[in-house]
Amino acid sequence: MQLIEPHIHMVSRTIDDYEYLARAGIVAVSEPAFWAGFDRCSADAFRSYFHQLTDFEPRRAAQYGIQHYTWLCINPKEAEDLHLAREVMKLIPEFLTAANVLGIGEIGLNKNTRNELAIFQEHVDLAIRHDQLILIHTPHLVDKFKGTKMIIEVLKSDKRINPDRVLIDHCEEHTIGLVRDAGFWAGLTVYPVTKCTPLRAADILETHGTHRICVNSAADWGKSHPSLLLDTMLEFLRRGHSQQETLDVFYNNPCRFMGQNPRFKLKPNAIG
Numbered sequence: 001m002q003l004i005e006p007h008i009h010m011v012s013r014t015i016d017d018y019e020y021l022a023r024a025g026i027v028a029v030s031e032p033a034f035w036a037g038f039d040r041c042s043a044d045a046f047r048s049y050f051h052q053l054t055d056f057e058p059r060r061a062a063q064y065g066i067q068h069y070t071w072l073c074i075n076p077k078e079a080e081d082l083h084l085a086r087e088v089m090k091l092i093p094e095f096l097t098a099a100n101v102l103g104i105g106e107i108g109l110n111k112n113t114r115n116e117l118a119i120f121q122e123h124v125d126l127a128i129r130h131d132q133l134i135l136i137h138t139p140h141l142v143d144k145f146k147g148t149k150m151i152i153e154v155l156k157s158d159k160r161i162n163p164d165r166v167l168i169d170h171c172e173e174h175t176i177g178l179v180r181d182a183g184f185w186a187g188l189t190v191y192p193v194t195k196c197t198p199l200r201a202a203d204i205l206e207t208h209g210t211h212r213i214c215v216n217s218a219a220d221w222g223k224s225h226p227s228l229l230l231d232t233m234l235e236f237l238r239r240g241h242s243q244q245e246t247l248d249v250f251y252n253n254p255c256r257f258m259g260q261n262p263r264f265k266l267k268p269n270a271i272g
């Protein structure tokens with residue numbers, strides 16, 4: 001079965017990972033801009049990063065027959081530096097015309113600070129002014145519930161926002177209801193530690209239904225692995241869900257969300 005990985009940081013991954021993804025049937029990946037594990041010291045460092053995301057990385061993926069899409073922003077962690085964040089945001093419009101850019105992301109909150117919130121709102125405004133899809137990171141562990149509520153409040157208070165065009169990622173049992181009840185797409189991230197496990201993600205899909213949910217591994221430079229997407233798909237199949245239901249979650253849902261940008265080339269599929 002073909003799969004789509006809607007959230008992964010390939011710049012941090014090796015060629016072995018691309019080989020694995022290709023063997024696992026993953027035909028497209030989407031890579032949000034994020035924190036490199038250290039703070040970048042200038043807007044120029046982000047310019048180089050955006051070049052990597054829009055030029056080098058899609059060519060690397062293409063060697064394995066994988067389509068590579070990306071999202072641009074300064075991540076919430078580095079958004080604490082307001083001056084740097086605003087300099088980086090000025091660079092974004094010139095990259096929005098690149099062939100693999102799907103929108104603005106992953107923006108959001110990390111520690112739910114006032115500065116993070118200000119830069120989140122400015123990114124949302126940038127996305128709307130440029131008619132872009134939005135991909136949102138929610139905070140970790142103890143900050144997640146409050147941060148998710150703050151994010152939804154910001155989005156709901158802006159009448160220009162169409163919830164169909166926004167995905168709120170890293171949802172867990174206690175936040176997925178908030179996100180979907182407000183009309184947004186929800187992301188489930190499957191990790192070896194923190195966030196969801198394959199079993200918990202499968203439970204959530206069964207409890208909440210599969211509508212408007214995209215599952216991802218969000219594999220990056222830390223303890224994470226691209227195989228967790230396939231592991232979750234296998235767990236979902238093992239529980240007796242049909243091939244068509246499985247395709248719907250792991251291929252068609254990402255197509256439905258990301259396909260709202262005409263640059264995304266894959267279309268929802270039916271088995272047989």
Ligand SMILES: [Zn+2]
Nearest residue numbers: 032034106218
């Ligand atoms: Zn991420």
